[in-house]
Amino acid sequence: MSDSKPLKQISYSCYHTKTKEGEQFVAEHVFSYQIAGTLIMNDGEREYQFNEGEFRFSKRNTLIKFTKHPPANGEYKNLSVFLDQQTLRSFGAEYGYTSEKHVQTAPFFSLRPHALLKNYMDSLQPYDQLLQSGNEVLLSLKVKEAIAILVQTNPQLKDILFDLSEPGKIDLEGFMNKNFHFNVPLDRFAYLTGRSLSTFKRDFEKTFNTPPGKWLQQKRLQEAYYRIKEKGVAPSDVYIDVGFEDLSHFSYAFKKMYGQAPSRI
Template sequence: MTNILYSCYTNVSREGEQFIPEHVFSYQISGKLQMYDGNKLHVFEEGDFRFLKRNHLVKFTKIPPENGEFKALSVRLDQQTLRDFSREHGYNEVKHQHVEPILSLKHDPLYKSFMDSLTPYQLKPLENQKLMTLKLTEAILILLQTNPELAGALFDFAEPGKIDLEAFMNKNFRFNVEMKRFAYLTGRSLATFKRDFGKLYQMSPGKWLQNKRLQEAYHLLKEKGKTVSDVYLEVGFEDLSHFSFVFKKKYGLAPSKI
């Protein structure tokens, strides 16, 4: 997987996995990006820079400008690169320091000049590994110079610890990710996650998620007056026809009739 990612969309897009496995340093070239982390909606406009912390769930909507294209340039800072950097530059590993999952970075000339240097690789991938390492090292040095507190995220190599399952699921049931992601983020193997879930809810995670999402969908349709096309994505379904089928099966009415 390349560490330099260029995104370009001509239509509004909500597609993609809602999980951030590695830290990401991004530049919004054009259009608008909306990101929801389970607590807060973050909006990034043209010219904005952001830092996304690894091991977090995020929903995103990519909105191109009128008669234009959504464009973003991102640098993925993987764990091996950061481990190598920490050894070479004398940074000690830190554990579980609190850093917000989505950070809006205050504009700095270093960010723009760095992202401009990546322009040639938007259409032609950077295949020279030594040059790739140099660019990633430059990105890390810039982030540490402008935001020293990011060391608490960049050099935290610990895996998620075991956390309260009920609180986590009630907060994150709307995210459409594989069950193994939920298990990992709660500090459990998939087998342990399913076992603990069964003890807590007396049903499978899949059944609970469907019921919880349908209840939330009913509330949004009935009390908030939202449209079916918005609601099914918001609560974690990925297919409108499947959502309509299971909703009618549970409530006896098509969602459009609520």
């Protein structure tokens, strides 16, 4: 059972049972407060855990997998504020903020606790009233307030928040071998590697000598075969992790490639 209340740039989530999501593309920076429960996030290279009472920052243009764990006999609760590029550009122009350098950090990280952060998150309650129409100006101001508080309490975020550049062209082979298990559209892969979709497809075939769709399915099935046969992982626990949307499609593709159902391996 779950209840998610999107509010343009503010979102409150509540889950009663463990929820394993597929994939998510973080398109904008996100400032979050873990009210209750635990969130496990994975960027394809390492795992990050955020516990009750922690504040976190998620960088834009990031691919993630995540699992939500409610506390014992309780509910998972999370509150997030999405800091979109248009608002950041406007805020920077109004108050003279710019990014002076490109900062390399983990895609998600905890923020040091601060009374301003906690008081701000408390001010977003009650959520149901905020959902009512007619609050557009108030909500816009609350997002700007979040930006101001983040910069004041965590000055190192300035160069991240106001870096409005788009992804540059990067090594295609390394990126795809790291991220093939994320089930996102090809145009998303193209964007993250700094290419148009047509250039991505052309560069991909030059690099891998096969179309991206075919390569992705083969790579995901090979990874699934390895996990099932060598690691003893159940097919029902592996198909989402390697990038398939549903078990039936995974089983069909697996049998077509390997001649037998994954449950028989």
